[in-house]
Amino acid sequence: MADVTYSDLAGHDLPAEAHVTSTGISNEKLGMWVYLASDCLLFGGMISTYLIYKNRPGEIEGLAGNADKMSDHFDIPFTSMTSFILLMSSLTMVLAVNSIARKDLTRTRMWLVATAVLGSLFLGGQVYEFTEFVHAGLGFTTNVASSAFFALTGLHGVHVAVGVIMLLVTVALSFRRRIHPESVEVVGLYWHFVDIVWVLIFTIIYLIP
């Protein structure tokens, strides 16, 4: 959608809002990719922190906490279900991107709303999971492992929540006839990144013993 070079534009009478970049990639898309790259480093650091602390809860000299491990309280079947929901939302997101590229505004809205609903379901599942952990005596400050876990999965949850807001704003803008195909694509990039991070978290944090 955004791969426009100078040679492509030769002889075209362009509207005032058109812009060309030397890379052939729009600034919005490139900006989103650079942001995602920085987010990779953030999540990489938090995943590493949890890995270092996970087997040492309450054992770090000078830090308060008990020896209860997060992994003893994981509900894998439940988390698998929420992971599947997030995976489904990635499918609905690409279908929205394809729909807007075909200028099918009705289906675009439908898939965007479906993605937002699935994202909200994932968030609801995460809230339920956190509540269960707290009931089991594992809060944010229980030990270093629980702090690292809640910080990591909580940050991911915040990303999902921001994604849901972006999706709903895009739907709202579509009713004002100001939606651009690339806007949907950029929101989609963000959404798939959130999914990709969960692919890593689900395997590394939840499934690998």
Add this chain to the structure above:
Amino acid sequence: MSTPMTDVVGTADPSEHSDDHTHGASDKQYFQVFWVLVVLTALEVSTYWWEDWFGESAHKVAVPLLIVLMLVKFFLVALFFMHLKFDNPMLRRIFWFGAIVAMAVYAGALTAMNFWQDSGTTRFNDPPPAHSSQIGGSDAEATPGAGSGTTESGG
């Protein structure tokens, strides 16, 4: 695929644009990728019960398999859903560069913290258990096994 950047949907007359503006895969291909992801996820989740089904040694197969499955899922989402396979090659280079640098940085950090030889002791710079027993240091006594939680809580 080159398309004008000025097609703001909702202002243009759809009848004027009969060409397909998608620059990724078709809906059908996305569904195919999705079902592959579903099968891989189901296989991943099944490893949770492998120890019950196949015995304790199952984790020796499960852990490498989980890592491979995770990477396959990661690349499928990045290549197809994030359009890296179809998009400008520069984005692909940015992505691979960032991914490789991030992996190297965090592998280095985990190595520095003795993550790969986790002795389960309270200090990150403890030598691994075999080395501890050779030198007969006090660390050998403080090696209860990874995450056994036998040490006293810090309060």
